[in-house]
Amino acid sequence: MTDTPAIAPNTWRPARFMVIAAHPDDADFGPAGTAARWIGEGSEGWLVCCTSGDAGADDWRTDPLELAATREAEQRAAAAVVGYAGVTFLHQPDGALANDLALREGLVREIRAFRPDAVLCVDPETLFYSDGGVNHVDHRTAGLAAVDAVYPAARNGLSFPWLARDGLLPHKVARLYLFWSNRPTVAVDTSATVGRKLEALLAHASQIRDRESFEERIRTWAREEGEAIGVAAAEAFRVIVIEEDAAAPAPEGGSATAAAG
Numbered sequence: 001m002t003d004t005p006a007i008a009p010n011t012w013r014p015a016r017f018m019v020i021a022a023h024p025d026d027a028d029f030g031p032a033g034t035a036a037r038w039i040g041e042g043s044e045g046w047l048v049c050c051t052s053g054d055a056g057a058d059d060w061r062t063d064p065l066e067l068a069a070t071r072e073a074e075q076r077a078a079a080a081v082v083g084y085a086g087v088t089f090l091h092q093p094d095g096a097l098a099n100d101l102a103l104r105e106g107l108v109r110e111i112r113a114f115r116p117d118a119v120l121c122v123d124p125e126t127l128f129y130s131d132g133g134v135n136h137v138d139h140r141t142a143g144l145a146a147v148d149a150v151y152p153a154a155r156n157g158l159s160f161p162w163l164a165r166d167g168l169l170p171h172k173v174a175r176l177y178l179f180w181s182n183r184p185t186v187a188v189d190t191s192a193t194v195g196r197k198l199e200a201l202l203a204h205a206s207q208i209r210d211r212e213s214f215e216e217r218i219r220t221w222a223r224e225e226g227e228a229i230g231v232a233a234a235e236a237f238r239v240i241v242i243e244e245d246a247a248a249p250a251p252e253g254g255s256a257t258a259a260a261g
Contacts (some may be wrong), residue, residue: 001156007228007236010186013038014117014175018046018148021121022097022142024053024075025204030179031120032082033190033197033222034235039083040193046114046218047079047087050103050142055094056207066158070206079205081196097138099145105160107149119173121146123181123238130182143178150176151242176240184236187225213254
């Protein structure tokens with residue numbers, strides 16, 4: 001058996017970051033508190049949703065096109081609460097997201113256009129949550145697609161060379177922040193922004209059944225993750241360092257540096 005690594009307070013903040021998620025509301029259930037904090041401290045953030053959530057309803061009679069329009073509007077409202085500079089929807093099929101070359105090209109296009117220092121995405125290795133439950137297949141797929149787009153595709157000049165011809169030159173992302181991980185290494189103190197996270201989540205009215213229990217669940221999760229670093233609320237991440245940045249302290253918890261292939 002291996003010991004679970006200790007979770008340390010995060011000590012690094014990117015100037016620019018991108019959150020890549022499968023569905024509208026994933027980023028708000030995930031790292032919205034961190035995004036709001038970083039943006040408040042001067043970072044610029046961009047959100048990419050691979051799908052428009054067109055399968056996110058219990059009633060089979062729901063019109064998926066109408067639902068997609070509703071959920072995109074909800075996500076734009078939530079993104080405004082968090083403070084993102086913008087939102088991109090890639091309009092991939094909800095429930096059938098595939099980590100194929102079409103999705104990878106779309107993600108590489110977004111990464112090269114925005115040029116983030118960090119990308120935040122679901123930990124693709126999380127199949128079952130440690131406290132119970134199954135991670136949605138689209139979550140895992142979006143996470144792996146984001147990782148594959150970051151390394152090596154976004155930095156490789158011969159990956160989708162037509163993008164470079166159009167002016168979208170290769171870009172090196174320095175770090176991955178993987179959320180919903182069973183192996184987190186750092187936590188970001190979100191004590192001051194958990195309220196903004198809740199406000200953003202409440203914008204997703206089509207997905208909320210019981211507001212009172214919903215709010216309590218979100219605050220409980222934030223409190224539990226905050227306990228690891230001794231704060232009132234936090235969001236935990238597994239951090240993968242791809243490019244060392246001498247200008248900023250590395251996050252505690254170790255790093256994995258990719259080698260050129």
